[in-house]
Amino acid sequence: MSLHLSAVVEERGLDVDLEVAEGETLAVLGPNGAGKSTVLAVAAGLLRPDRGRVVLDGRELTGRTAWVAPHDRRVALMAQEPLLFPHLGVLDNVAFGPRSTGANRRTSHDAARRWLAEVDAADLADRRPGQLSGGQAQRVAVARALAAEPRLLLLDEPLSALDVAVLPALRQTLKRVLAGRTTLLVTHDVLDALLLADRVVVLEGGRIAEAGPTADVLERPRSAFAARIAGLNMVSGAWRDGVVDGIRGIAIDPAPVDGDQVVAVFRPSAVSVFRSSPGGSPRNALAVTVTELEPRGDQVRVRAGHLAADLTVQAAAELDLAPGSEVVFAVKASEVAVYRR
Numbered sequence: 001m002s003l004h005l006s007a008v009v010e011e012r013g014l015d016v017d018l019e020v021a022e023g024e025t026l027a028v029l030g031p032n033g034a035g036k037s038t039v040l041a042v043a044a045g046l047l048r049p050d051r052g053r054v055v056l057d058g059r060e061l062t063g064r065t066a067w068v069a070p071h072d073r074r075v076a077l078m079a080q081e082p083l084l085f086p087h088l089g090v091l092d093n094v095a096f097g098p099r100s101t102g103a104n105r106r107t108s109h110d111a112a113r114r115w116l117a118e119v120d121a122a123d124l125a126d127r128r129p130g131q132l133s134g135g136q137a138q139r140v141a142v143a144r145a146l147a148a149e150p151r152l153l154l155l156d157e158p159l160s161a162l163d164v165a166v167l168p169a170l171r172q173t174l175k176r177v178l179a180g181r182t183t184l185l186v187t188h189d190v191l192d193a194l195l196l197a198d199r200v201v202v203l204e205g206g207r208i209a210e211a212g213p214t215a216d217v218l219e220r221p222r223s224a225f226a227a228r229i230a231g232l233n234m235v236s237g238a239w240r241d242g243v244v245d246g247i248r249g250i251a252i253d254p255a256p257v258d259g260d261q262v263v264a265v266f267r268p269s270a271v272s273v274f275r276s277s278p279g280g281s282p283r284n285a286l287a288v289t290v291t292e293l294e295p296r297g298d299q300v301r302v303r304a305g306h307l308a309a310d311l312t313v314q315a316a317a318e319l320d321l322a323p324g325s326e327v328v329f330a331v332k333a334s335e336v337a338v339y340r341r
């Protein structure tokens with residue numbers, strides 16, 4: 001194991017024990033106040049737990065007697081807002097890490113240019129932080145975190161402050177740079193967890209409510225929180241001729257090519273339910289068996305295995321639905337977003 005973190009922080013009601021394997025990305029999910037940021041603070045050395053240990057690559061960073069200062073941990077923390085030094089240009093911001101470990105100006109600038117290129121931000125090198133959009137600033141912040149060559153990357157909701165228009169491209173950049181890096185990723189977004197993380201832990205009230213491979217937890221959630229966020233329909237498989245597992249959708253840039261592993265994502269509210277196939281329609285039609293009807297206010301969530309559709313109570317009554325009913329779930333291709341995994 002590359003990271004082992006166990007921590008009790010009485011004041012915040014936190015009591016966790018988790019491990020992240022070398023090169024693995026572990027997503028930490030959970031409702032507000034569950035303790036996610038506190039876990040990152042303990043790992044980063046910003047908070048000393050009442051009891052517990054942080055061991056990274058066999059080196060004890062936090063322990064009963066051990067205490068390594070944040071800047072000596074080889075741990076990089078990236079916050080929701082990219083905290084760049086406003087008085088330094090982009091290049092110097094990224095060069096800061098290598099500079100502070102003794103690299104000279106030339107070497108640290110070379111490294112900074114390499115990392116900026118790595119996150120598709122080479123053209124921003126001469127700007128000031130004040131001249132960057134939110135998405136550009138976050139790219140620079142990723143480059144700065146990586147330039148310090150951390151052994152552990154801590155990301156606190158790195159995409160949550162950004163405009164939806166820039167999300168897919170930045171998510172892909174993160175996916176590329178996280179591959180093979182030991183990472184703890186705090187997120188509220190089920191897609192981030194699905195696309196970026198190997199495993200997830202769900203925190204509720206400072207305790208680990210569930211843990212496991214991301215797809216398993218999202219497809220078969222056991223904790224209340226995971227069940228709530230895992231409301232999206234997700235179908236994964238290989239992409240061929242614009243279709244994954246019988247479902248046609250809109251490929252999100254960068255588009256997958258034939259044979260790529262993808263996940264098609266669509267909201268239960270985008271699904272219509274029919275007793276028989278709506279012939280001649282351009283919609284995806286999936287023959288399914290209803291497994292459960294779940295009342296939700298003036299709506300009913302119709303579950304069919306791992307797929308779900310939201311109908312009005314009236315529509316569900318008109319269709320005379322019950323567990324065991326054979327129906328067709330239909331969804332327009334324009335409502336299905338397909339992401340490369």
Ligand SMILES: Nc1ncnc2c1ncn2[C@@H]1O[C@H](COP(=O)(O)OP(=O)(O)OP(=O)(O)O)[C@@H](O)[C@H]1O
Nearest residue numbers: 011012013030031032033034035036037038039203
């Ligand atoms: N600086 C602090 N001092 C004391 N208690 C704090 C402090 N920061 C957070 N807490 C408390 O510790 C608990 C865990 O908070 P934490 O910020 O780790 O949760 P979180 O899961 O990151 O929440 P969010 O999703 O809202 O960011 C909460 O009860 C919170 O009120």
